[in-house]
Amino acid sequence: MYRRIALALSASLLAAAAGAATLPSHLMLPEPERAARGYVESWVLNIELTGDELSGMEPCRKILAERGFAPALSKTANSASPALHFKIAGHKDYAQASTEADDTLAALQQARCSGTLGWTVTNKTRRP
Known part of the structure; x- marks a missing residue:
């Protein structure tokens, strides 16, 4: 069973709230009660x-690639919104809580790429 914890922030909000923002590593901490039961x-x-x-998103695509996120590029447009929109998405699995995830978000923030940055942390639980 999956329990989803999600948080999406724009790059500007992340920059403004860097000290107070929830970080991926905070969400990756195991629940002590579940861990005690062997999960x-x-x-x-x-x-x-x-x-x-x-072109304004390219530096962030490179950061994701360098950090093992295997970023994929998609392009969209439709009759309601005929302008071309781009999305670069990638994911990475972590066996335990890691500040590497926080470092990746900080690097993306410092790159000041154009567009909106969103991220989610999802846990996968294995039964004992």
Whole structure:
């Protein structure tokens, strides 16, 4: 059974609230009661960057690739919104809580890529 913990922040909100924002590593902490009963939790960090300007998103795509997120690029447009929109998305599995996830978000923030940054942390629980 999966329990989803999700939080999406725009890049500007992340920059403004860096000291007070919830970080992925905070969400990756195991629940002590479940751990005491033998449940093992692992984590998946999903990161998405969406925007209208691909060239402004390229530095963040490189950061994700360098950090093992295997980013995929998708392009969308439709009759209601004919302008071309881009999304770069990647994910990485973590066996335990890791500040590496926080470091990746900080690197994306410092890169100041165009678009909106969103991320989610999802836990996967294995029964004993």
